[in-house]
Amino acid sequence: MSKPSHKHPTHVERAGPPLIEMKDISIAFGGIKAVDHASIDLYPGEVVGLLGHNGAGKSTLIKILSGAYRRDHGEIFINGGKVEINNPRDAKALGIETIYQTLALADNVDAAANLYLGRELRTRFGTLDDAAMEAECRKVMGRLNPNFRRFKEPVKELSGGQRQSVAIARAIHFNARILIMDEPTAALGPQETAQVGELIKQLKAEGIGIFLISHDLHDVFDLADRLTVMKNGRVVGTARTSDVDHDEVLGMIIAGKCPPGAVPGPGALQGVAA
Amino acid sequence: MSMAATDNTQTPAMAQEGAVTRFLRATEIDSRMLGMIGALLVIWIGFDAASAFVRGGEGLLGGSFLTPRNLWILLVQTSSIAVMTTGMVLIIVMRHIDLSVGSILGFTAVCIGTMQVYWLGPLVGVGHPAIWIITLALGLALGAAIGAFHGSLIAYFGIPSFIVTLGGLIVWRGAAWSVIRGETVAPMDKNFKLIGGGISGITPGSIGAIASWILGLVICAAIVAMIYNGRKQRKRFNFALRPMWAEYVLAVAGCIVVLGVTWVVNAYYWPKGVVDRWAQQTGVTVPPEGMNIAFGYSIPVLIALGIGIAMTFLANRTRFGRYIYAIGGNPEAAELAGINTRKITVLVFALMGMLAAVSASISSARLDSATNALGQFDELYVIAAAVIGGTSLAGGLGTIYGAMLGALVMQSLQSGMTLLNFESATKDMVVGCVLVFAVWIDQVYRRRVK
16 A cells, blocks of 8 residues: 555644534433533534444434434534524434435335435426436436446345445435535445545535544544544544544543543543543 | 347247346336236136126126126225225335224214214205215315324324224224214215215216216326326436337227226116116107116226326325335335424325225215214225235335225125125135235245346
8 A cells, every 4th residue: 555645634724613513412311321411523624533332322422413313412503503403304404414324225215216315306296306306316326336227226126335325425415514424334345435435535625524433443544634532422532633543542442541642521531641 | 138149048938038028128017017917807707707607697708797787886896995995005105004994984984974864964955965065075074084193193102003093993983883873874965875886866976978988088198198208208318218119009008908998887888777767757768679878987986096096196206105105115214314204194194094084985875875884894905905906014015006906806806706606704715815825926926026
């Protein structure tokens, strides 16, 4: 491999208000605090990696942002303005799009129907304009995955990578400002993973802010400008990827030990830092 | 094709299979539907042949099944179940079930009957034209309200649809009894009776020969227009087109079926007694050789056809229909895509309730009476028709026309066995076995297609 020139990819302008700020968010399920006073933020054109064990609360935190769960406590700001997100419709209206780990595709309908699910194109009579949706879908998929040909088949007939590209197409087609990617490469082969990497860089260049949830430290170090680590529902710390190394991040994930290069959160192990 | 050309040993078989597959691909006909139509034809021909031995008749093969009279009655008898099964498909597609449709049918029927006989009849005068309109409208509203109530319990209280509608099955049957204390309400309003397709006095519940031919031609024109428009749309977006011959095959086949059915319903004539009564009251002299007045399409069949078309439109061409299928495919994904799944659930059950009220009108009008037992076990026939028609109980899969064909298959079996003098207990056993058999065949078929 050549020298990893992309390790610290771009300079992110952090002068203005953050694109997204989630402040002091909590949610409990039946007495278990899945997210406990967590705060994260994201700037335009920035990729923030969200790391942690299974059950650390990262997916739950992000589902509050995407409207799938309603928070018990805390506030969400977009460009400094407070917003209410009570369901997925609210989130989409604010330009927040999500690619779920499960992809969240309706398996029994075709790619175009999934691309436009909930935002169907209609004719002037109010009926579904399937032809227009399919035509548009062919254009989008032509950019994302030029080999994609199976437009008439239900998406359950498609391969993992093809399904993934449908889910990605759906998230980026509607002028998202904020993109949440929950394990976007978990089901993909090496080549497709590289494609997703390229896509993230391209979206970044367009000024879109991206939350990247991943188990893969390499992915996060390659793609993210900053990373936030969670443990037991609480934020251990946040750091620029250039200020920490793999081992330190592993220490954050496993032990909750916040290294000197990171800003500690409420979940950091007390007394051991620095 | 290059494979077939190089591999000599397999050429004949592959070429043959290739022709069928190529035909199906070119015409884009659902091979499953072809199979169902084939099964239907086998049933019809089989019953006609069998009844030729048992009782004879003027049927195609000398039996009494494939006669205009029997086919006309078959269509009328199918219409009530066919109407309800269009709604049941959507419910099953959404991974729900509605066991209460038979009881809703019974309850709305006795309510409609009570309104006609005991309230509006004495109030505005028996036979007043407002009666059938008001009672039908109130009946439909009542059915929709009951369905919406069930749907709300399912969507907002999280009670499984099986339980809610099982409760509904018991509750509404009891409610039907309470309304009329077990009595039979009769006779229904004379205009309302036409919904059942029978002859009310000298007014037939069917539209006659000329109107039937006109309707048949209009449907043919619509088929051609749809095929033409579909081709235009595909051209507009540069999608693959069907070959021209396939378009012609579809248009011609569609028109033949429509005109054939029209011919059959027009070949069934009024009984002599009714013709005489009609002649007497209108002052027409009947020639000595008799007079052939055709029934034509009956009103319940037209209602069922209209609802079938409307429901197909709803399922395939509207957001509402798209959401129903998406929810059936993946409820969580639909929710995350911003679809209000609860609202859709309530609406689908309300629609089902309204369709049960339509069937209540057809059934009570046809019997010219309403009893609290009307529609008993209909829920099972409705579900069976949907399942025979290819609706998957796992959700996400099913078509309106398939379910309606399923209803026709079920009714054909019942009707054919009646012609063969089967006991009703035997009929029940056969229909039950056919249901299980049909689902098994369907699964084998789906596995082989994969």
